[in-house]
Amino acid sequence: MVESVLVTLFCCLLTGVMALIYSHETRAALARGDVAQAHVASRKAQSLVLFSLLFGLFASISWIIYVLVSLYV
Template sequence: MAGHAAAGPAAQGAERGLPAAGTPRQRGDGLVVVAAVTNAAFEGDPPPYSPPDPKSVHLLYPPFPAGFSQQVPVVYQPGPGPGPFPPPGVPPAPLPYTTYDGQPSTGPSPAGHGQPLPKDYMVESVLVTIFCCLLTGVIALVYSYETRAAIGRGDMAQANVSSKKAQSLVLFSLLFGLFASISWVIYVLVALYL
């Protein structure tokens, strides 16, 4: 039996018609045997969970150092209430923005330094969208709305940029609509009378 076990794989390979180990393979030899190794540690069910041993808990969680109280230290000790703001003797500075309390303001305008507010071209954008060119009119509407929103939040730089884009798109839409209308009238006249 021991001899059979020692010659097991080679004898089984010879019975199946496979060449023995160390024998050079030739073209036309039969099947190729591939050996697979499995990890026995990962076969079957995992071991049941067991909580850590209470006797070894000091190894997992070391004790607090000597003299340490388990109370959280207070970092900020509250003092007396806050004093007046600004402190006495400091004059209040002008605000960098305007406040609105329902009364007309005598301060600077939201555009700053007396500059007029940029025009939003909303009405013009709606008209050229309906009558001239739908695509560029809708884009002009978007920039008109963006101008209004920028004015509302006080961003005058963005409002000026959006206003210029809305103005140029309104002008382009108007010119394109006029060109298309005049071209259509000429085409109709030529088609009818020639």
């Protein structure tokens, strides 16, 4: 859940919110005792967190390169 909140705030809002939803679904499934559904939702949340993180890094690095090229050209 913590990772989902962090990528939502710092990397990518859309996929971060989706990761938050799946994280909440994971907790709800565990509270019901449905371990299989919790595992599926956890994997989806984990994939979305990774995608958000990579997208955020790509966007940040691209922005830095753009600014540096703009300054020196």
